[in-house]
Amino acid sequence: MKKILILGSEGFLGSVLVPYILKNNNFYIVGIDKCFFGKNNKKVKNFKFYKKDYNLLNTNFFKKFDYIIDLVNISNDPASELNQKFTYLTNFSNKVKLYKKIKNVSKISRYIYMSSCSVYGNNKKLINENSLPKPISLYSKLCLKYENYLRSENKIPFTILRLGTLYGWSPRMRYDIAINKIIRDVVFLKKIEILGGTQLRFFCYNLFACKIINKLIDEKLKKTKNKIFNIGNFNTNIVQLSKKILALTKVKDVNVFHETNTIDKRSYEVSIKSSKKLINNLNFSKFTNNSIIETFNKIKKDKQPFSEKKITLSVYKQYLKKNEI
Ligand SMILES: NC(=O)c1ccc[n+]([C@@H]2O[C@H](COP(=O)([O-])OP(=O)(O)OC[C@H]3O[C@@H](n4cnc5c(N)ncnc54)[C@H](O)[C@@H]3O)[C@@H](O)[C@H]2O)c1
Numbered sequence: 001m002k003k004i005l006i007l008g009s010e011g012f013l014g015s016v017l018v019p020y021i022l023k024n025n026n027f028y029i030v031g032i033d034k035c036f037f038g039k040n041n042k043k044v045k046n047f048k049f050y051k052k053d054y055n056l057l058n059t060n061f062f063k064k065f066d067y068i069i070d071l072v073n074i075s076n077d078p079a080s081e082l083n084q085k086f087t088y089l090t091n092f093s094n095k096v097k098l099y100k101k102i103k104n105v106s107k108i109s110r111y112i113y114m115s116s117c118s119v120y121g122n123n124k125k126l127i128n129e130n131s132l133p134k135p136i137s138l139y140s141k142l143c144l145k146y147e148n149y150l151r152s153e154n155k156i157p158f159t160i161l162r163l164g165t166l167y168g169w170s171p172r173m174r175y176d177i178a179i180n181k182i183i184r185d186v187v188f189l190k191k192i193e194i195l196g197g198t199q200l201r202f203f204c205y206n207l208f209a210c211k212i213i214n215k216l217i218d219e220k221l222k223k224t225k226n227k228i229f230n231i232g233n234f235n236t237n238i239v240q241l242s243k244k245i246l247a248l249t250k251v252k253d254v255n256v257f258h259e260t261n262t263i264d265k266r267s268y269e270v271s272i273k274s275s276k277k278l279i280n281n282l283n284f285s286k287f288t289n290n291s292i293i294e295t296f297n298k299i300k301k302d303k304q305p306f307s308e309k310k311i312t313l314s315v316y317k318q319y320l321k322k323n324e325i
Contacts, residue, residue, distance in 0.1 A: 001046075003028045003064055004217065007054045008071030013114070013206055015040035015171040017069070020210035022046055025218055030065070032057065036315055040171040055094040059101045067217050068102065069112045070095070073143070076176055076312040077118075080139035083320050091142040096149060103155035110225070111158045112216060113150060115143040117202050117230055119162060120268040127270045129162075129228050136266060147228065159216055159224045163209055164202035164232025164270065168291065169298035173310045178238065179203060179292070182245050183299045188306075191255045192246075197239040199267035204232035205291040212278055229274040233288050248289055249296045 004021065008014050009031025018029055018041045031041060031049040041049060054072055062068070073091050074080045080087045102108055120127050121134035135141040143162075150158050167179035175181045178201065185191055212231055216224055236244065239258070246254060299305070308314040319325075 001026060001028050002066040002217075003030065004067045004069060005029075005062070005065040006031050006069045006071065007033075008073070009033050009049065010035055010040045010172060011037060011071055011075075012170045012172050012174045012177075013166060013209060014071045016168070016206050017071070017210050017213060018047055019044075020207065021214055021217070024214050027217070036319060037172045037309060054098060055089075057098075057101070059105070062102045062105050063107060065105075065108060067110050067112065068108060069114075069213060069217075070098075071114050073114070073139070074312075074316060075116070075139065076316075077137040077139050079313045079316045080137060080142070082313070082316055083325055084138055086320065086325055087138055088142065091139065092146055092149075095146050099149070099153060099155075103153065105156070108156050110217065111150075111156050112213060113146065113158060113160050115147050115160050115162045115228075116140060117162045117164050117232065117268065117270050118266060119144045119147070120270070121266055123268040127230065127268055129230060129274065151226075154226065157225045159226075160228040161209070161212065162228060162230045164204035164230070166204050166206050166209065168206035168295050170206060173302065174312060175305065175310045176312050179241065179245070179295065180299065182238075182242055183249070183292075183296050184302070184305050186245060186249060186251050186254050187296070187300055190251070190253055191257065192242045194238050194242060194256065194258045196260065197242075197258060198237050200235055200237050200269045201266070202230070202232045202235050202268065202270035203241075205287070205295075207291070208233055208275075208279075208287070212275070215278060224278070229278065230270045230272075231275050231278075232270060232272065233275065233291070234272070235269045245292060245296075248292050 004027050010033035029047045032052050034053050035051050074087050118140040119133040119135045121136040133144050135144050147160050175184050
């Protein structure tokens with residue numbers, strides 16, 4: 001049985017990816033996470049979890065794995081700016097150390113790194129993987145820096161997925177990502193706050209990202225080796241997105257507050273060609289509508305929609321303060 005190591009297994013994406021892979025594939029998974037947001041996967045067959053900083057793993061540990069999926073990042077612009085040194089260590093320099101530990105492990109047939117389409121920053125043209133990245137935040141600058149490092153080293157086969165902004169339900173719920181926040185506010189506050197709202201953004205359903213990752217490890221596609229892919233389902237701006245969410249969820253009497261000024265400078269539109277190439281026969285618009293309704297149906301049942309634990313910035317702020325970092 002093939003073995004997969006998932007770094008950051010208990011995060012927003014990790015805690016839906018682990019059950020997704022176990023359900024759809026015959027793999028043994030080991031999860032590593034420092035549990036900033038708790039332990040979010042259930043104890044199940046073929047999954048073993050270690051609460052640990054990924055930086056503390058030694059070369060021997062990696063020798064039993066066929067695939068490594070790296071989901072560790074302080075993955076939120078304001079959270080990444082809280083303590084730049086801490087972010088630099090987590091998102092870049094400790095990853096370089098990790099790479100040095102695994103680069104000669106011949107068993108590893110793929111290292112999959114989750115980067116972000118935010119590396120494109122503010123870009124006017126329709127973006128594909130050959131477009132020039134223009135990262136703005138520390139988070140996206142470090143994503144790009146590590147991507148470049150992986151490409152220059154090129155010792156183990158890698159795939160870089162530049163994800164659009166994620167959405168969807170997860171055991172480690174996040175309400176600091178646009179679609180989830182809008183749906184939460186529609187359901188529980190009957191209001192939508194739009195800042196700016198005309199900036200274009202690329203969105204990716206978390207289960208869609210899981211489908212892509214599962215396909216990468218399942219089929220060992222040659223065409224994905226040492227390549228970068230932009231992954232997501234659709235582009236829209238927040239004004240249009242809010243209208244779409246209201247139309248699909250049919251929630252009535254929602255107040256929409258629109259503040260046209262914003263400090264958010266990011267705006268980009270990403271081609272979905274790569275996603276379509278990797279997942280054939282997918283009816284994207286139907287998929288998108290269903291994914292928003294599925295997310296709405298889950299969020300409706302959230303008993304603690306305003307828990308600080310569901311806001312990435314708050315969790316890292318508390319951690320840094322408590323540990324005097
Ligand atoms: N959420 C998004 O909208 C989005 C968009 C584009 C790309 N991505 C990328 O996808 C990946 C997963 O994102 P997510 O939303 O699941 O983030 P997340 O913050 O929910 O998950 C990251 C996990 O990494 C863990 N972690 C952090 N530092 C660690 C360390 N030193 N050792 C071990 N574990 C550590 C955290 O505890 C957390 O569980 C990230 O690489 C992110 O950059 C996310």
